[in-house]
Every structure is written in C-alpha cells, then in structure tokens.
Amino acid sequence: MPVLRSGSAASANRPRFFAAGTLLAALALLVTLPGAASAADTATVPERGTARMGQGVIAHDGQGRGAPTGTRAVQTEGVDVSSHQGNVAWSTLWNSGVKWAYVKATEGTYYKNTYFTQQYTGSYNVGMIRGTYHFATPDTTSGAAQANHFVDNGGGWSKDGRTLPGVLDIEWNPYGAQCYGKSQAGMVAWIRDFVNTYKARTGRDAVIYTATSWWKDCTGNNASFGATNPLWVARYNTTVGELPAGWSFYTMWQYTSSGPTVGDHNHFNGALDRVVALANG
Numbered sequence: 654m655p656v657l658r659s660g661s662a663a664s665a666n667r668p669r670f671f672a673a674g675t676l677l678a679a680l681a682l683l684v685t686l687p688g689a690a691s692a693a694d695t696a697t698v699p700e701r702g703t704a705r706m707g708q709g710v711i712a713h714d715g716q717g718r719g720a721p722t723g724t725r726a727v728q729t730e731g732v733d734v735s736s737h738q739g740n741v742a743w744s745t746l747w748n749s750g751v752k753w754a755y756v757k758a759t760e761g762t763y764y765k766n767t768y769f770t771q772q773y774t775g776s777y778n779v780g781m782i783r784g785t786y787h788f789a790t791p792d793t794t795s796g797a798a799q800a801n802h803f804v805d806n807g808g809g810w811s812k813d814g815r816t817l818p819g820v821l822d823i824e825w826n827p828y829g830a831q832c833y834g835k836s837q838a839g840m841v842a843w844i845r846d847f848v849n850t851y852k853a854r855t856g857r858d859a860v861i862y863t864a865t866s867w868w869k870d871c872t873g874n875n876a877s878f879g880a881t882n883p884l885w886v887a888r889y890n891t892t893v894g895e896l897p898a899g900w901s902f903y904t905m906w907q908y909t910s911s912g913p914t915v916g917d918h919n920h921f922n923g924a925l926d927r928v929v930a931l932a933n934g
Contacts, residue, residue: 699827702764704788705735705757706862707907707917709825710887714866717890721908721920728920729753729928733786733907736768738915740775745914747779753921753928755820758785758807761793765806773807777815782928784810784817786862789847792826792833796846800854810855817932818857820885821847824867837873844872848882857934858882860904868897875899883931885919904931 710716721728730750734741735757746754754776757766766772776783787803789796800808808819823844825831832840844861851859861878862885868874879899887907888894896903905919912918921928 698829701828702760703737704760704790704827705737705917706733706755706786706788706822707824707887707889707910708827709831709867710864710889710907711910713825713831714864714888716909720891721893721906722891726922727924728922729925731755731905731919731921731928732912732915733757733917733919734768734772734915736766738772739768740771741768742914743775743779743781747781749913751781751914751918752925753782753784753817755784755786755817756807757822758787758819759799759803760788761790762798762802763793769807782815782817782932784819784860784932786820786822789821789823789843790826790828790833791823791835791840791843792829796843796848797850800847800850800859804851804854808851808855810857812933814929814932817928818860818883818934819851819855820860820862821851822862824863824887831867832871835871837871837875840871841873841875841877844878848878860885862887862905862907863897864888865895865897 729752731753732746732751733755756769756772756776758769759765773783773785785807787799787808789799803819810816810818821844826833835843848859858881860883864887874897876899883904884896884900885905885907886893886896886903889909893903893906903922905921907917907919909918910916
C-alpha cells in the first residue's frame with residue numbers, strides 16, 4: 654500500500670482545501686450577520702417616486718397616543734397628500750374643518766405626482782389654500798436641479814392669496830442611507846443650493862419640512878435656515894417637542910399619519926388669516 658509522505662501531492666493540496674473551507678465559512682457567517690444585505694432586504698426598498706411626506710417618522714421617532722395638547726395659539730387644520738392617497742375626497746375634508754393642503758408635486762428630478770391635477774385643483778375648488786411639496790433625494794442630483802424640476806412641474810407660486818410657498822421635504826431616505834451618503838456639511842450645502850434656487854425662481858423662501866432628530870443627525874443641527882425659511886416640523890405626539898436649531902417656533906406641525914379621511918394631518922400655528930398671510934408672502 655502506498656504511503657503518503659509530507660512532500661506528496663495530497664499533502665500539498667490539504668492547505669488549499671482548508672483555506673477554501675475557511676473562506677466559505679466566513680462568507681456564510683457574513684450573510685447571517687445583522688445588517689447584511691439579502692434578497693429580503695432588497696425587497697423592502699420602495700419603488701422610486703413613491704416616497705411621501707413623513708414616511709420615516711414612525712420608524713425612527715415613534716408616535717405618541719392622543720391628540721395634540723397644550724398649544725397656546727389658534728391652530729388651523731391642514732392635510733398633506735401624494736399619489737399614495739389617489740383621488741382625494743376634498744369636500745369631505747373641507748366639511749370636517751380642513752382649510753389648507755399641500756400636494757406632492759415632484760421627487761428628485763425623475764418623478765411627477767400622477768394624481769397632481771385632481772389633488773391640487775380639487776383642494777382649490779372646495780376653497781382651500783393649497784401649495785405643493787418636493788421630496789428631496791440629495792443623492793441623485795444637485796439641489797439646484799431638483800428645485801428647477803419642482804418649479805417646472807407644479808412648484809411655482811403666485812400672489813393670489815390661495816397659493817402657499819413651495820416646501821422642501823427633507824427627511825429620512827426611504828431608498829437607502831438616512832443621510833443620502835452626505836456629510837453634515839454636504840447636506841447643508843445641498844439644502845442651501847435648493848432654497849437659493851427656489852427663491853431665485855419664485856421670489857419666495859421655501860418652507861422646510863423635517864424632523865428634529867433627522868436634522869440633528871444629517872445637518873449637525875445647523876441653525877442657519879431659521880431666519881429665512883418657515884419650519885414645518887414632523888412629530889407624531891401630543892406635543893411638538895424640541896425644534897431644530899435656528900427656529901424658535903414652528904409654522905406647521907405634522908402631528909399624525911392616521912387622521913380622518915386623509916391620514917397626514919397638520920396644525921398651522923395660527924388662525925386662517927395667518928395661513929393667508931403666508932400665501933401672500
């Protein structure tokens with residue numbers, strides 16, 4: 654019977670088989686670790702264009718119980734809608750006390766709301782003061798490019814007492830990393846590019862919609878926009894809580910995604926005449 658010696662072919666191949674087995678075991682361990690990419694993870698990423706205002710609030714900030722309390726000023730009820738709501742029952746909302754609305758117009762530079770006409774015109778026709786918002790995707794194109802896409806596709810403004818200034822919806826990324834792969838300084842620069850371009854195109858300072866925790870994480874709690882851009886803050890709780898740096902008060906507060914008729918309900922921080930004042934600039 655032949656004897657395998659240390660210098661034989663079988664002995665020489667043994668380290669190769671061992672190395673290959675170790676590599677396969679390491680790869681198997683990697684795919685089972687928390688956060689490792691999988692087919693299931695990929696399947697949970699929504700289709701581009703489907704993002705809507707406040708989509709990430711509950712997942713990241715949670716939600717409280719009960720209606721808002723403790724507001725010292727009169728609050729005027731409003732809603733925000735996107736293609737997620739389809740054709741909206743505007744008369745029902747108006748009769749329930751909703752007096753203003755924001756409609757998603759665009760996302761990135763690749764999407765326009767397919768229900769835009771019914772939602773934007775419908776809210777106007779029942780008597781509401783309405784405006785439009787843009788869902789930002791800072792990882793796809795520049796702030797200027799997205800502001801121009803917004804203005805060119807429903808995000809414009811006119812001083813008719815019924816049109817609110819456009820909104821930059823800047824929040825958690827539903828398609829990937831929450832800060833879109835940008836540094837805090839890079840995110841601030843992107844937002845500045847958007848709002849400067851929007852003002853150059855329309856003459857109005859855009860409203861900024863965000864959540865305090867996202868703003869802290871992704872801009873470093875930058876305080877430089879509070880003097881010019883009205884704040885629309887997202888917090889699903891009985892009180893509005895801490896505001897982002899630079900703002901001492903909110904203009905609008907999205908307080909729930911489970912309201913009547915349309916889920917996303919908001920308070921405007923003032924009576925209806927203040928809504929008109931914002932519309933008129």
